[in-house]
Amino acid sequence: MKDYDYHQPTELADALRIKKGHGGEARFVAGGTDVLVLKRAGRLDFQALISLRRVQELQGISQDKxxxxxxxxxxxxxxxxxxLVRGKLPALHDAVSVMGCTQMRNLxxxxxxxxxxVSSGDTIPPLLALEAVCRLASPEGERAxxxxxxxxxxxxxxxQDDEVLLALEFPAPQPNCGMAFYKLGRRAALDLAVVSVCxxxxxxxxxxxxAKARAAAGAVGPTPLRLRAAEEKLTGAAPSEETFAAAAEAALAEAKPWDDVRxxxxxxxxxxxVVLPRVAWTAVQRAQTGGRS
Ligand SMILES: Cc1cc2nc3c(=O)[nH]c(=O)nc-3n(C[C@H](O)[C@H](O)[C@H](O)COP(=O)(O)OP(=O)(O)OC[C@H]3O[C@@H](n4cnc5c(N)ncnc54)[C@H](O)[C@@H]3O)c2cc1C
Structure with a gap:
């Protein structure tokens, strides 16, 4: 039986007001695929859940200029x-397409x-490579x-505990940009990344x-990581096996991978x-063809 209150506001102001009323005893929830799993496992406790599913301000995918x-x-x-995601953000599309299962992706x-x-969060490397900014809202206002x-x-x-992630914003990739993502897991579906690169x-x-390179990885360190040393090796270089091998070595030095159950x-x-050069070649191919390949 449910042992907590459940709120379903439709406006951001109401969500923030309810959160203020409960303080640290309440938790925001969106799809619940992490929150409820952790709750059932006894790893998370709260007295109230504030659902963000119907909050209008958190909806939509758009481009303005x-x-x-x-x-x-x-x-x-x-x-x-x-x-828009399929056409302009193929790496994000690739990443989301291999997450979980249909039922989970619906929520x-x-x-x-x-x-x-989590370090293996699959949407994060593409968003890091896109240089995304988190727009956060609290009763005090918004910040990025x-x-x-x-x-x-x-x-x-x-x-902060009382902040809602309103949106992720980033510059639209230029037409001469190519972008790719690959997730290596122990099996094709319903598994977290062993290594992911964007x-x-x-x-x-x-x-x-x-001319420009942005690189990021998941599951190679305690947090998702922007691979700045790898980016330096790539920028200004010719796309080649040697360049991509040097970028992979630079990525290794900054990522510090660790042992775990996976x-x-x-x-x-x-x-x-193996993965970084493969992803880089796909990005080159996409840059040359102006999109997906
Ligand atoms: C079967 C299964 C398969 C999975 N496979 C993958 C996978 O392949 N790759 C992967 O990366 N993950 C995977 N996950 C983990 C999880 O589903 C994802 O991280 C998912 O994107 C979480 O989104 P959610 O909306 O369900 O988050 P929720 O569980 O609702 O919330 C997660 C956390 O974020 C907070 N929160 C949610 N939205 C906001 C907001 N807008 N503002 C502020 N705080 C917020 C919550 O308070 C909570 O702390 C899987 C989980 C399951 C159960």
Missing amino acids: GVIRIGGGTTLTQLTASE ATVGGNVMSA VPLADFFPGPRQTNA ILLELEAGGKRI ASRWYRQEMIR
Whole structure:
């Protein structure tokens, strides 16, 4: 039997007011695919749940001029169905398509994935590579925090307890950009990543050099990670096996993979060497063809 209160506001102001009334005893919930699993496992306790599912301000995927906005309450199914995501953000589309199962994707949200702050969270590497900013709302107002600065430690964010993740915002990729994501798991479905990598590359005119590179990885350290040293190796270099191998070594140095139940440190290191160049080549191919391939 349910041993907590359940609130279903439709407006952000009401959600924030209810949260203020309950303080730390209440928890926000979106799809509940993390919150309720943890509650049932006895790893999370609360006296009230405040559902964000019907809050209008958290909905929608849109582009205004050069900025794309994805509402925190957007479900994974809505992401995969979006023409904008499919056309302009193929790496995010790839990432969401391999998350969980259909039933889970119908409930789970991008905001819940980011706020869960697990190292293997699949939407996070693409959002890091896109240089997303988290728009947070509290009774005090709104603020923006770069996603790259959002995870101080495992399962921790820099959001305050009373803040709602309203949306993720980032510049729309340029037409000469290619973006790819790959998740290596122990099986094809319903598994968390052993290693995941996302790379966004912008090629110079003619395609001989990489003008801009953004790279990020999941499950290779305590938090999702922007691979800045790898980006430095890629920027200005010619797309080649040597460049991508050097970027993978740089990624290894900054990622510091570890042993756990899913894989050993050694295996993760070897897989970064395999996966990063593969993802980089797909990004190059997509940059050359102006989209998916
Ligand atoms: C069967 C199964 C398979 C899974 N497979 C994967 C997978 O392949 N890849 C993967 O990355 N994850 C996976 N997960 C984990 C989980 O489903 C995802 O992290 C999901 O995106 C969480 O979203 P949610 O809306 O259900 O979050 P919830 O459970 O509702 O919330 C998660 C956390 O975020 C907070 N929160 C939610 N929304 C907001 C908001 N807008 N503002 C502030 N706080 C908020 C909640 O308070 C809570 O702390 C799986 C889970 C299950 C049960």
